[in-house]
Structures are given as structure tokens and as C-alpha cells.
């Protein structure tokens with residue numbers, strides 16, 4: 001499904017510059033890469049947290065990584081679709097990303113399992129459903 | 141730097157005071173600490189107030205009730221470490237010789253937010269994506285269970301121990317003992333946690349009066365010495381970090397033990413930041429009370445219960461005594477000072493001479509914690 005800039009902003013209000021969608025809907029996470037010291041971080045920011053350089057550029061994060069840990073959240077502020085699985089995903093090149101884990105029964109999750117980037121509906125906002133990036137177990 | 145002593149402590153029972161204002165919650169704790177110290181309110185040269193969510197001028201709002209005004213009042217916000225950070229500022233001022241007698245208070249009213257999980261900073265990226273505190277600790281717990289073979293039953297037994305202690309504390313929010321089955325069977329919050337794995341939301345206040353050791357002699361023959369005072373911020377890490385090792389506490393403990401010239405084996409009693417069951421176990425290890433991976437055994441052996449080798453959280457801790465965020469740091473100091481004075485009644489740690497308080501605060505993206513304070517006291 002094609003996404004215009006406007007409806008990306010409306011449907012993905014949480015992600016801002018941290019998420020890009022291709023015209024076919026394929027998501028890519030964007031981090032910061034410092035041109036001076038090489039530090040990488042997520043989400044993107046206008047200044048390097050290591051050397052304070054503002055000479056930073058967007059960096060396309062790998063779309064697959066490993067699940068460091070997770071928790072099934074049953075109680076959350078209004079607006080979230082509970083229960084949901086919250087997790088930390090370690091991507092190659094040493095970036096850790098907080099994400100919802102979807103498309104899997106919590107009982108089937110395993111530590112350090114391979115996961116891959118997707119998008120999902122996470123809750124309800126003023127403008128309808130709220131979507132965000134998420135990770136799901138890699139196939140095969 | 142001068143020696144500094146605690147000369148007065150006071151607190152109110154932690155509870156839900158929905159009908160009271162922050163000022164009404166706060167003043168009785170302050171009055172109790174001043175009376176305990178035996179000082180006149182005119183002796184107090186400065187005040188430091190810790191509150192995370194109390195709003196502007198929390199200290200002034202509380203202290204005007206007692207007519208303690210016109211002196212320098214500084215309000216300190218550092219999440220759960222707010223009043224312990226306020227204590228640190230007061231300590232520095234007295235140690236440096238700026239003031240002789242200073243008041244520290246912590247006050248919080250969480251019932252104004254209704255119930256549920258603590259409201260976190262909405263500008264934080266992970267918070268906007270659904271990170272809540274129980275989930276953050278729940279993720280630590282899951283990883284620890286995987287890495288070190290901790291069982292759900294062992295984890296739940298932290299809450300059983302906390303309530304056993306808290307049942308003896310008239311200032312505790314929950315004074316009921318709980319069974320392992322009750323902990324395991326309670327309502328799910330964020331796995332592996334049920335409700336009883338999580339500290340309750342509530343209101344409270346606590347206060348401490350400190351003085352230079354020299355000045356303290358005027359007021360008391362039993363001062364409690366401040367052996368060290370540490371406050372750190374977390375290190376921002378963008379990549380991999382081991383969530384089973386609370387780096388800020390490990391770092392702070394090393395500094396604290398060096399500053400106090402006291403080792404973990406010398407500590408007789410400690411109040412640590414058990415906001416969730418896993419936290420207490422992680423802090424046994426981080427504070428050097430046992431080796432990595434050995435915390436469940438330390439608990440099971442009864443070492444951390446009253447009567448054991450190193451009783452932890454004799455007050456009931458955050459899990460049972462309650463956790464009105466900004467009031468927690470000074471309430472831990474109240475407990476340890478009373479323990480060192482031998483005033484803790486049926487939960488007294490016999491012969492306690494050295495006590496430690498530890499308080500971490502704040503779930504922010506990329507940090508183990510935003511802040512961590514460690515204080516040690518001796519008699």
C-alpha cells in the first residue's frame with residue numbers, strides 16, 4: 001500500500017524521522033551516524049551524543065536483529081491495545097531498539113531469537129488507529 | 141570537608157491520602173523530624189525538598205504550614221532519587237561549612253494521578269512507544285531468569301519477604317503478610333510480574349535534620365554519622381548493554397565504599413530500591429552483598445531477612461512500605477537512622493552499627509537508570 005507523506009505522519013505519529021516507508025509499505029528504521037566519530041544511535045538526533053558534533057547523517061538500520069528480552073504488558077496508559085509484547089531488539093552494528101513484538105504467541109518467544117522489522121497497529125489515537133514499527137520472528 | 145550527622149528523623153505512614161493536599165501530607169513529617177532533633181525551627185538555616193511530581197515550589201508549600209519561611213529553600217527533582225538527591229545537596233552544604241543545621245524533606249502525592257503505572261516523561265522516545273516501568277523491570281527479570289536460572293517462585297519470594305518485614309512497620313502502606321501462592325496468583329501487570337511484584341502507588345512524606353558533627357553535640361548525645369554521600373547519573377548507551385547488571389549502582393557502590401572506607405561485609409542493614417521484585421535481587425549483587433547470580437540463594441538462605449546476616453529492607457521496602465516517589469529517599473534514611481539508634485522495635489536489626497540506603501530513579505531511553513544515590517551511616 002502506497003503511503004503519502006501526510007498519512008504516514010497521521011498513522012505513524014510516534015515514529016517521526018525514525019521510520020521511513022517505501023512506496024510498497026516496506027519499513028526502514030533511521031538512526032544517527034556521526035560523520036566525525038562514527039557513533040551510531042537510535043532514534044535520529046541533530047547532534048552526536050558522543051562527540052557533540054552536529055555533522056551527523058541519517059543511517060539506515062539493518063532490518064533484522066535478535067530479541068534481547070521482552071515482557072507481556074497487561075497494564076498501560078489509556079490508548080494502548082493491551083496486552084502487548086514490549087521488547088528490546090539488538091541490531092547489528094550495535095544499536096538497541098525498543099519495539100513492540102508482534103505476530104507471535106508470547107509462549108513461543110525465545111531469548112536471542114532472530115526477529116525482523118514490520119509495522120503494526122499499537123493503539124487508538126485522536127485520529128484513529130495508531131501504527132508504529134515493530135519486530136516479528138524471522139521466517140525459516 | 142566537615143563531618144556531618146543526622147540528628148532528627150520523621151515520617152508519616154505511607155498511604156493514599158486522596159483528600160489531602162501535598163502541603164498537608166508533608167508538614168507532619170517535617171514537624172516530627174524537628175521535634176526528634178530537638179532543634180528550634182529558627183535553628184534551621186536552609187531546606188532542601190525532594191519531589192518528583194509535586195509541582196512547583198513543593199518545599200515552600202509544605203514549609204509555610206509550619207512557618208519555616210524566609211530561609212533558602214531549594215526544590216530537587218530526580219525521579220525516585222529526588223529526596224536522596226536533596227539530602228546530598230544538604231550534606232554538601234553542611235560539610236562545606238556553609239550551614240550548620242539543614243532540613244531535608246521528601247513529599248509526594250501520587251493519588252492525584254488516579255491509579256495505574258507511573259506517568260513518565262512523554263518526550264522520551266521509548267515512553268512514547270509504550271515503555272512503562274513494570275515492563276522495563278519485567279524485561280530485566282526475564283533476561284536474568286534466562287541467564288542465571290532464576291525461577292518464578294524465587295522471584296516471587298522477594299515480595300513474601302518484603303511483606304513479612306512490612307507487616308511489622310506501622311508506617312508501611314501494606315502491613316499484611318502474603319504467601320508465595322498469593323504473589324504468583326495475583327493480577328498480571330507485565331510478565332513475569334503480577335501486582336504483588338510491583339511497588340504500590342501512594343502518598344507520603346519523610347524528613348531529616350542534619351547538622352555539622354560539632355553543632356550536633358548541642359542537640360543530641362546520639363548523632364548518626366553520615367559516612368558517605370553519593371549521587372550519580374546513568375551513562376547513556378546507544379548499543380548493547382547487560383540489563384542484568386545495573387551499571388549505575390555498581391559504579392555508585394564502588395565510589396560509596398571507597399569514600400566511606402567501609403566494605404559491603406561491614407554493612408549491618410540496608411534499604412535498597414526494590415520498586416519491583418527483580419530489582420532487590422539485582423541490587424544484592426550490585427551492592428556486593430553476594431556474587432553475580434547468587435542473589436536468589438542469599439534470599440532463600442534467610443541472609444537478607446531480619447535476623448539474617450545482612451537484613452535488607454527491614455521497613456518492608458518499596459514493595460510493602462510503599463513508594464511515594466519523592467518521599468522514598470529520605471524515608472529510607474529515616475529507617476536506617478532508627479535502626480542504628482536501636483529504635484526499630486520488633487523489626488530491630490540487633491547491634492546494627494553501619495547502614496546503607498540506595499535509591500535509583502527514572503526510566504529514560506538508553507540509561508540503566510537516570511539517577512542513583514547511595515548513602516551510608518554509622519554509629
Ligand SMILES: [Zn+2]
Pocket residue numbers: 034035036037038039048049050051052053
Ligand atoms: Zn560523534
